[in-house]
Amino acid sequence: MSGGRTNVGVRRALPSDAAAAAGVWLRSFAAALPGVVRPRSDAEVRDHFRQVLVPLRETWVAEAADAGVVGVMVLEGEELDQLYLAPEWRGRGIGDLFVALAKERSPGGLALWTFQVNTPAHRFYERHGFTAVRRTDGAGNEEREPDVRYVWRP
Template identity: 80%
Template sequence: MRSGDRAVVLRRALPRDAGAAADVWLRSFAAALPAVVRPRSDAEVHAYFRHVLVPLRETWVAAAGGDVVGVMVLEGEELAQLYLAPEWRGRGIGDRFVALAKERSPAGLSLWTFQVNGPAHRFYERHGFTAVQWTDGSGNEEREPDVRYAWRP
């Protein structure tokens, strides 16, 4: 964290965090993947966070003061979501989320990211993940070519 930043705490998401976590996801997706067409409306993304991710999945948030600035979702050994508010990138929060994910799943992790997301590839490779599968995107809702990464200790 840079000096002057508010302290960032990683904690399990609470029901009251669902809206803010969805907003982080929407803003981050738009900033990082402007050419990828989202198949779900903003309202559908908010409903998914409110009814599925926060209550039924292992969802974590990065909180700075009262603001949610990042979100991570684990589903067993799958790192299903990791998104940061664009203005909070480059401050070590993603590194902390990955360390937490590895701690929570010490036998290994896997994840999917879009092939067009070069910064995500570099980020995960820096954390020891290896690309293990490339697809044409026919298996995801966005119909966007993606890559599966795996980390094994």
């Protein structure tokens, strides 16, 4: 699948989107981070989306007219907490839409964590003006995976 983001819209997630958003997260994590050990089972991830992320956080979905939910983004104040795309929908500008929306929602700045092994994410965020400000050994995250703190300030 190539081309632009034709027929993709971004909107706030509804309770009925939780399962699809969790499915995108699970597929994207498996494709992008195959060597990273997940601390939560698939069922726990689905429960987290249903019980926490969709009802209690600022969760957004990208929805394609012909494919349903193809991306998910979670904001928590100035923290870009989650940004995952269905693997087959990467490279179509959906991540760009999400980052533009995140910057609009948090005009004073944004911060996020990404794993050190996720070099495509580093390139993506740096292209959007984020700067790496800290690297850790992963002791502070659930996965125990070395990570990088990125910050964007207007």
